[in-house]
Amino acid sequence: MKEKRRLNYWKNEYIGRILVTFCGLLIVITTLSIIAFICGKGIQSFTENGISLKEMLFSTEWKPSDSHPKYGAVIFIVGSMLVSIGAVLLSTPIAIALAIFMNFISPKFGSAVLKPVLELLVGIPSVVYGWLGVTLLIPLLREWFGGVGFSLLAGIIVLSIMILPTITSIASDALSGVPFSYLEASYGLGSTRWQAISRVIVPAARTGILTGIVLGLARAFGEALAVQMVIGNTVKLPSGLYSPTATLTGILTMDMSNTINGTAWNNALWTLAMILLFISFFFIVLIRMIGQRGER
């Protein structure tokens, strides 16, 4: 009898506990092994193929198929940075405006229409964004500015639409988290609604909005397909907004499947993947730091 009860207790308590612990461990192990694998592969181009770290990080010459191959990643790092920072600059003001509208100006319309629409925007696959960019945006840009249309600007515009929902929803959460007493207090001091929003509510929600921006930046940085389809992929530093360039993710998607494991070229691509990983780590650390500063 006692035995049976003990067995039952074991069943009730431990099976679930073991299962969730196992899942937790599994995801930690998976993540760590992915990181270890990418780093292991990425380091090979320095240890086995004799590419210098200095060349990789500071040279603009990327000529992997030459008889004297060069592996400088600067163009891709700069290209990725410019396109994601550009997208964030374009997207953030709109996102904050939307968040204010949803929370203070018209909460009913916001929750009934705006929120679902933004959720739909998240659900559109990136290849569709890219395809729309190629068929609608590129001809439009060509009509306005001449040239080919494939450009940094096209990448920025497509990305800014893609990251808009991310920034908006986090900024909106941040705004709604500001205590109601703040609003009451500023009304009490005689401020108008807009003065209260722009001088009290938004500054109070600063930390949350910043987190949204960094998350948007991280998402923009990692996006591959949509950007690759519209940015032109020319391996050179852009000479202006309306000039084609290449990104880390773009060069990876284009060349990964056509190079052979173990060759210097393939290893150099792994190194680019490693650089991409480190930059996203940097973003995550940044988000944590902002969060901690907010708590204090």
Added chain:
Amino acid sequence: MMWKKSMKFGIAALLITGMLAGCGKANNTTEENAGNTDTKQEESYSGTITLAGSTALQPLAEEAANQFMEKYPDVSITVQGGGSGTGVNQVAAGAVQIGNSDVPSAEKLEDKSKAGELIDHKVAGIAFALVVNKDVNVDSLTVKQIQDIFSGKITNWKDVGGKDEKINVINRPASSGTRATFEKTVMKDVKINEAIGTVQDSNGAVEQAINSTPGSISYVAMSYLIGENKDLKTLKIDGVEPTIENIKTEKYPFWSYEYMITKGEPKDAVRGFIDYVKSEEFASKVKEMGYIPMSELE
């Protein structure tokens, strides 16, 4: 009773596939291109074959697979894409029996010791053509003019006999097999200038970009130009059109072989399949799909 029987059959099939896979690994010969079509006995093949690699060869490999499976219903063939690099990788790792590639395996591999195990089988030829936007009123370019355009020396169509319009160069990525062939047969010692024009990832993306960009020029496989709705304007090279006849007489330079790569000497169904792709029997289909049959090239 019935299911027992089918179980037995299933186990037998498993054993056979296992044996086939084993055979592929054991061999280590370095013989080049041993397509022994003459030893043709009417045997019946069975087993599964997986192919992966070149997207340029993929449509032909799929068609050949369908016909081969119709002929030998016991054989099951899967054809996957992934790019020439994937093809060589997968076959070298033993993950697939045949790797499709636009270039010989030795050109892709740096570690030449590995190349010894791999055997390249030329299965077809493929012609490429320079294509331009419809507004370009030039019909033929010399090799020198093409080299000057892609190296950035000539930037306006009026310099090669067209109207006053900027040339928009569209390239494939540096690792693309199509681009490798273009560099080897047309550009030769002249380097493509990376800083001009744009890069598109696939034949389809090139087509889209050429159709919509005025004054644009690029290069695609002829097999891609066959079929409905492909109204890209092709250019002659030195006044010569990209036809099988002109390639046979060496008047048209821009073409290459397509390779099926095996690890060690192919056996049984794998050998049968490669022979079938090269055979007279399949040649008319090869031609119809825009490739060049081996029988015409040898």
